[in-house]
Amino acid sequence: MKIINPNHITGPLLVVLPKFIGDVINTLPALELLSKLYPEQHIYLLARPHLIELLQKTTIPNIEIIEDNRYTKGQEQSLWHLASRLKGYRFSFALLMRGSLREAILCKLAGIQHVIGYAQNLRSGFLSHTLKLNPCHHYIHRYCRLVNDTHGQPFDTYSAPKLRSSxxxxxxxxxxxxxxxxxxxxxxxxxxxxxxxxxxxxxxxxxxxxxxxxxxxxxxxxxxxxxxxxxxxxxxxxxxxxxxxxxxxxxxxxxxxxxxxxxxxxxxxxxxxxxxxxxxxxxxxxxxxxxxxxxxxxxxxxxxxxxxxxxxxxxxxxxxxxxxxxxxxxxxxxx
CATH class of the missing domain: 3.40.50.2000 (Glycogen Phosphorylase B;)
Incomplete structure (x- = not known):
């Protein structure tokens, strides 16, 4: 697998999030690592509407949210329509924190050249950076590997998930x-x-x-x-x-x-x-x-x-x- 050099990445980044609250909370340590690697870059999170308020409680500074309305009743978007929206951002790479084939196809339709994810659900052909899933790894560990392994393992540890409260x-x-x-x-x-x-x-x-x-x-x-x-x-x-x-x-x-x-x-x-x-x-x-x-x-x-x-x-x-x-x-x- 070719290692990604952050110094060669100039455009915004896309992260496709899971659909459940607990899973999204478990992605926060990986997002923190990504933010440390790219402190000046815009990191866009593709998230379902019910997760947006949760993500506003994070402590990660340089993230922005793209609302995923594919499954919102009355506002449904097709895969093609969302891919067209994403294409306009000119993402440098996409990181898939969902294991579905559909999300890998979405990123390819959006013209994203570098797509990072686990080799599962018949989607390896749509990924540029493929990791083998170890089913014994904790979910947080899995998400962090997507960032750490593809960048040459610059980190030895990660922090537990944190949300801001008021x-x-x-x-x-x-x-x-x-x-x-x-x-x-x-x-x-x-x-x-x-x-x-x-x-x-x-x-x-x-x-x-x-x-x-x-x-x-x-x-x-x-x-x-x-x-x-x-x-x-x-x-x-x-x-x-x-x-x-x-x-x-x-x-x-x-x-x-x-x-x-x-x-x-x-x-x-x-x-x-x-x-x-x-x-x-x-x-x-x-x-x-x-x-x-x-x-x-x-x-x-x-x-x-x-x-x-x-x-x-x-x-x-x-x-x-x-x-x-x-x-x-x-x-x-x-x-």
């Missing part, structure tokens, strides 16, 4: 009450969802140990599940604020940042908590990827993994007991 913009009260954030997911999370019956026990047991207020996070599709949590404790003088579907992405990040503790399934809010430095407990049953390649790079973090022998995927996470969650919570809060 606690003063959080709608939550600024008081001394212990704040515990909860994200158990809804039925839309499939086998990652922590059942509401067990979630209720977590809240009850924590209340016996701590003076605290709970904040339940989620999107609109999870509001019904979260409403059940709030309703179950309505007559027990337990303070639960349901924020599901009531926050923008920046406000969600700011709110998680002011939590004293976050308890989350393996999903976006878990990665957000780690990126803003909030102590976090992750409940890991059957996930969408092996845990070893997605686990956050964070010291103030405890993973509770299921040891279930169930053959039913949705039952695997149920072996994580409320008692084990409370024990981990007390341990993190006492650090």
């Amino acid at each position: 606690p003063l913009k959080s709608p939550l009260p600024d008081n001394s009450t212990l704040k515990i954030g909860l994200y158990f997911g809804g039925q839309n999370k499939g086998s990652r969802h922590y059942p509401k019956e067990l979630a209720q026990q977590v809240i009850t047991q924590l209340t016996k140990q701590l003076q605290c207020q709970f904040y339940v996070f989620g999107d609109q599709s999870e509001s019904q599940d979260n409403a059940c949590l709030q309703h179950a404790h309505y007559h027990h003088e337990i303070q639960i604020t349901d924020l599901s579907g009531k926050t923008t992405l920046p406000i969600l990040i700011d709110s998680i940042a002011v939590m004293d503790l976050m308890i989350s399934i393996d999903s976006g809010p878990m990665h957000m908590a780690c990126a803003v430095g909030t102590p976090c407990i992750a409940l890991v049953g059957f996930g969408t990827s092996p845990w070893s390649i997605v686990e956050p790079k964070n010291d103030n973090f405890i993973t509770i993994r299921s040891n279930s022998t169930s053959l039913i995927e949705s039952d695997i996470i149920t072996s994580i007991t409320p008692h084990s969650i409370v024990k981990a919570a007390l341990r993190l809060l006492n650090r």
